[in-house]
Structures are given as C-alpha cells and as structure tokens.
Amino acid sequence: MSSIDRLVAGFRAFRVSNFEHRPELYEQLVSQGQSPEVLMIACSDSRVDPALLLSARPGELFVVRNVANLIPPYQPDGQYHGTSAALEFAVRDLKVSHIVILGHSRCGGMEALRHTAMGGGSDREFIAQWVSIAESACRCAHPHDLSSPEGVRLMEHAALKVSLGNLMTFPWVRERVEAGNLELHGWWFDLEKGELWGGTEGPEPFNRVA
Amino acid sequence: MSSIDRLVAGFRAFRVSNFEHRPELYEQLVSQGQSPEVLMIACSDSRVDPALLLSARPGELFVVRNVANLIPPYQPDGQYHGTSAALEFAVRDLKVSHIVILGHSRCGGMEALRHTAMGGGSDREFIAQWVSIAESACRCAHPHDLSSPEGVRLMEHAALKVSLGNLMTFPWVRERVEAGNLELHGWWFDLEKGELWGGTEGPEPFNRVA
Amino acid sequence: MSSIDRLVAGFRAFRVSNFEHRPELYEQLVSQGQSPEVLMIACSDSRVDPALLLSARPGELFVVRNVANLIPPYQPDGQYHGTSAALEFAVRDLKVSHIVILGHSRCGGMEALRHTAMGGGSDREFIAQWVSIAESACRCAHPHDLSSPEGVRLMEHAALKVSLGNLMTFPWVRERVEAGNLELHGWWFDLEKGELWGGTEGPEPFNRVA
C-alpha cells in the first residue's frame, strides 16, 4: 500500500470512529468551536508528534510545529511570521493558559545549528538561518564540548531557554505572564530513554518530569 | 486535574506503551533515524491534528503546523522563514516523496482573511499579514459571496491552491515534481461532515477523497 | 520479551491510561458498579475478542467466552453450568436489554464438530461433547457439502441459530423476550473479509450487517 493510500485509509478509520461510532466529541468541537488551554510549540520531526506523545485528544492542543520548535524574537515588521502569528492567535484570541515548548533529543535542526557552530558550511537556503534563532545556545558549552552527547544535550536545553526567553519579548505574552494568567513551560523529550525533562527560562538545569 | 497535569500523565501513558510494552518502534526510530515519506502542512487548529486525523504512527509524517496551513512564496532573503526551512529540510534532506497540505473547514485563519477581504480592520500585529499569503483566494468568489457557506468553502479551497502554487516557486520542489520524484496533494477536511476532499493546483474543483 | 512480561507491561499501560491519565471512567465504574446493556456470548478464539472487534469500552459488554460461542439448553440439574450461570446473572441480576451471540469463520470448535459429523474420531475428553450442543447444525447441509467453504459457512450460521433457540428454552429469557424487554441477536464475523453478518432464530439466511 502506498503511503498516501494508507493515510486515506487512516482517515476513513478516523472518520468512522469519530463521526459514526463516537460522534459526541466532534459534534461538540463543531458546535462550540475550539477552546484549547494549551499552545504547544513542537518540532516537525516525525517521531515527536505532541498528540501521540502526550495522549491528547482533539481539541486539547493548539499546535505549532516548525524545525527545532523555535520561537523567533518579537519582530512586528510587516513580514510573514508564521510562528508569531500562531502565537498571537493562541494568546490573544484563544486565550490559552499555558504555552509549552517541546524539544527533543536527536533533533536534526539542532544538529544543523551545532554543525554551523563548529565551523561547518551549508548549501541550504533557509535552514541555517532559521536555526540561528538559537545560536546563543551553542555558547552554553565550550565549542569542543559540542561533540559530546552531554554537550549536545546542554545545547538542546539551552535552545529551549532561548525560545522561552524570546516568548517574553512579545509584549502581550509578558503582560499575561506577569499578571499570572499565562504559564510558560519548556519540556524536552529524550527519545532514547523515553523520558520527559522540564525547565524554565534562566540558568537552572532541567529536571525529570516523567 | 489541570491541563498540564493531564498532559504529563498522558506522557506517562505514552512512555509505558512505547518504551516498556511495545518498545520495538521507538528502538527502530532511534537507531535508524526518521525516514518519513510524507511532509504534512497542517493548521494549528486543535481539532485537526494530522496524526489523529490520518491514524498515523510515529515516524510516518514530518509535520509543519501553522495558522491556516499556508506555504509562503519562495523568498531566500536571509530572514527567519520557519515554514520554508521545514520544507527545505523535508525535501532536500529527508527526501520525502509526498507533500500534503491539509486544510479544513471553520478555520480561524481563513476567517481572519475573509474579515479583512470584506473590509474589516484588525488590531493584531502578525495574523492579518500572515494569512494575507492567501489573499488572492478571496477573489475566487464575488466579495458578497464570502458571506455564504459555499463562498467560504470555495475560498478555503482556493487558499489551498495558492499554497500548492507557492510550493512550485521553490526551485528544488519544482525540479523534483517535474522529475516525477515528488507529488503534491491538497486535502481539505470538512469538520461538520467528517469528509476529506482533495484538489490540485489549478482551477479544477475539489473532489471527495474519503 | 516473554509473553507474560509483555502482558504485565500491557497492564501498566492500561493502569496509567485508565487510573492516572483519564481516571473518570473507572472511578464511575467502581462507585456506581457495572450496568452493561449487552450480554455478549463470544468464542474463545484469540482473533475474535469482542471488545476489540466492536470497539467497546470497559463497562459496555458483559461477556461469556467459550469454545464456539455456544448456549447449552436449559438444564437446572444442580450441576456446574458456567454459561447458564452467566446468562442468569446477566438477565436476572444485571437486566441486560440485549443478548448477542457472536460467531465467526474458521472456528476450531466448529471444525471439531464438522470432523465428528463426517465420521472422524477424537481422543479428547471434553471438546467433542461440548460442541455437540450444535450438532443439529450439521444437518443444515448434506454431509458431503460440509467439505465446501459454503457448507461450513451454512453450518456455522446454523449453529448460531441452535444457540439462539436454546436461549429461548430458559424461561426467564423467553418471558423477557416475549414481553419486549430483551432482544436476541446472532452475529457472525467473517475473518477473511472483515464482514459482520446477522441472523435470527429460524430458517432465514443471514444478512450483511456491516
């Protein structure tokens, strides 16, 4: 079966389950609209789908997925800003109570960043520039340490802290956080061990969450 | 239970299922790396998670999610382009065989676009600019028709065609499509009826897929 | 991993999902007790688990599983009658509204019955006697026809009708059926085709249900 045929069959399975067998949830999600409490910023990596990782149901997570789950700094310049637009919609229109940035080990985007930090070149047009959002994360460890698994891990955690910090550059995020109406969370999923680690903006190390 | 506590408990359920009970899949996804065949461009809306909608397993879909599942035009200008970076990584590094843009009915981003097209103003900083990527979609129907459900549906389909067209402005996408190594798909999920519709770039109407 | 270790890990997955992540259902099933509307009589075959086949949740089905999903005739003689005891508990104590007897193709118990009907011997102590409950089903086709797939299928359907008939020999079943408070259903699952067929007591053929 081709991958597309399998996805279409997968949709039919979803359709029968959610529109014929147990139609209550979607009937409600249509009639009442969505009201997710959580904005999830996750990586595009095929192994870290947040609905699967967190056993979430339709309606629970408003989700942005980009390479390396990055938040760019606040830059209201009239250009196209996909992640900032989603952030704005989630915070100002949907009024979510939580923003979770969900990173993970073995991230290809982090690897591209590390490659550049160690002096490597690239013939790509967008990826290096995009991941440079987190370039200060490479300074969390001495350059030679970026070759070790522990150095990579520290860099991945530091990149999450950069994005958490960038969130606070958006005035309507900062305002809600300071008023106690919005909480920011940094989570990091260890693909090898199946562990979830968490941290906040600032220098403190991450701790095991689950 | 708070929404965050529920997500952490949901992670534990995922962890036990995928790292203790049936560890084979993740062991393989770690040791062999990801090799998804499909790049999925989906909306951030909490009701249209592509893994749930298409019954996909970890490893099957490389996923971008932004407001209104839009592809901006090719613009290699050294700015931050999250969607283009993910597109580049999926096409040039992961070498996916398919790109699916997955839209849906009742899209808040499309609503914002329609609002502007009908002369409404906005006090938002990013969202109107972002959805303007698809503004030509509003011309698929006479302005007064954008008030009817059928007009909105036509606009939503037209917006998918704009993004399909924008995909072809990326030279390394066009090249692979023309060489027969990459297929582009436009899908639209009808939330009310639980139906999947599909279309291609160009003026032809969408057809029921499933 | 041994089959037992996998089951224990499977329990942990169930435990986290149903007692930590989404505890509402079991909290209710404990505090209010069970109140299933359906008694399901299904086969012990590992491929026809009724909860999986019918996407049922905990609490929905009171289930008997024996070889070939048979109902013996009413025989209140003070011996051990496991199936009759479950039937009694479901009908008189739980007051179910439906009894479904769920048969299937490629049934080992039906094969044992067919073997005997065609003159074969057996060195087993219990199985031949147990499946003889349905021996009249073998007469639904000429003996030589029991070699054909169509003959086996007719026999399997006829065996369901025998059990449906036996249900009506229990006075407290018959009484409720005649009063319109209990419905009897005969279903047959085609393992090869993934089809569900249904029939009632009497000579009419089975019809496709789903």
Added chain:
Amino acid sequence: MSSIDRLVAGFRAFRVSNFEHRPELYEQLVSQGQSPEVLMIACSDSRVDPALLLSARPGELFVVRNVANLIPPYQPDGQYHGTSAALEFAVRDLKVSHIVILGHSRCGGMEALRHTAMGGGSDREFIAQWVSIAESACRCAHPHDLSSPEGVRLMEHAALKVSLGNLMTFPWVRERVEAGNLELHGWWFDLEKGELWGGTEGPEPFNRVA
C-alpha cells in the same frame, strides 16, 4: 444511539482499521491461523476485559470468560463442560505455554458466594451452584471476617487458589506443568486502585505485580 447501533458502528471502525488501514495482522492471523501463547480465564464482568486490561492485540490471548473466572475440577463424565472444553483445546491443541486466571475485586460472583457462606438464600437456578466451585475459599477467613473488605479480598485470593488447584486435577495440565512446558499464574486486579496482584497455588499471600 442504541447500544446495538453503537456496537455495529464500533465494528465498522474495527473493520476499517484492521482490514483496510492496517490489514497485515489479520491477513496473517487468517493465513497462519491462531497461535496464542496464553490461555486467559477471566470474569464476565464488563469492567475487566482482558484485552483492554492487558493491552493485548488480536491473536495474543485465548480467552475463557465465565462468572468469577472459575475452573471446575476435572470431571470427564460426558456432560457439557464449557470451561473444561476450552481448557482442553488451549492446552492440548493450541499448546499454550501459560494459563493465567485473572480475578478482580468487587466481583458479583464472589459476592454471591459470600452471601451463601453467610447463610443467605437465593432464588437463582445456576449461579449459586456455579460459584460453589470456590466455596472452600470462604473458609480462608473466619465467617464473621467475610464482612470486612480485607476478608473479602482474602476470599477472592483464596478462590483463585482453588481454581489454580483445580487446574492441576486435569491430568494433561499436571503433566505439562511438571514437565516444565506450562506455567500457571493467578492474577487479581484491584478495580479501586488499579493494581495487579499475583499469587500461586498454596498458602502464600498474593504480591503486587504491577
């Protein structure tokens, strides 16, 4: 939606998932036949479906379900013995490697047994006789203790030990156990706490398994 309509819709969901979307498992289960390694003796209670409790897939468990998950003693007398027939088929034909008897708290069958042991009468025809298989379990505690939760728990565990003992009265079970080719397990699911406890034949208490 009626309970029967919901089950039919549930079958369609199963059908699409297992015959259209991921047909590999059932194709194999049809072409190669079943080969479960485990015979599971579970209760008919709607809250303790073994496939759901143990996250088992089709093909993994050959299942008997009767009231109170009882094994009667070996009695090859030419009468109908449903549980013994399934036991014989699983052990002698399918050659399972494990037999698990899966009990649970808040069992209606155990309650009926306790009721009788405490001198209560019954107007039922089958249930009291059936559960009397485990009547010696009531003597594990002083009669007045059967009123306490701890006494009931001890009785439920003792009933499992009775069934484990009865298994050994079947000569072809004993032979395989003694040859090391078959293992017997007694498991008890605590519905309130979501815990799994295990024990063996004999006087030793049960221990927490998961």
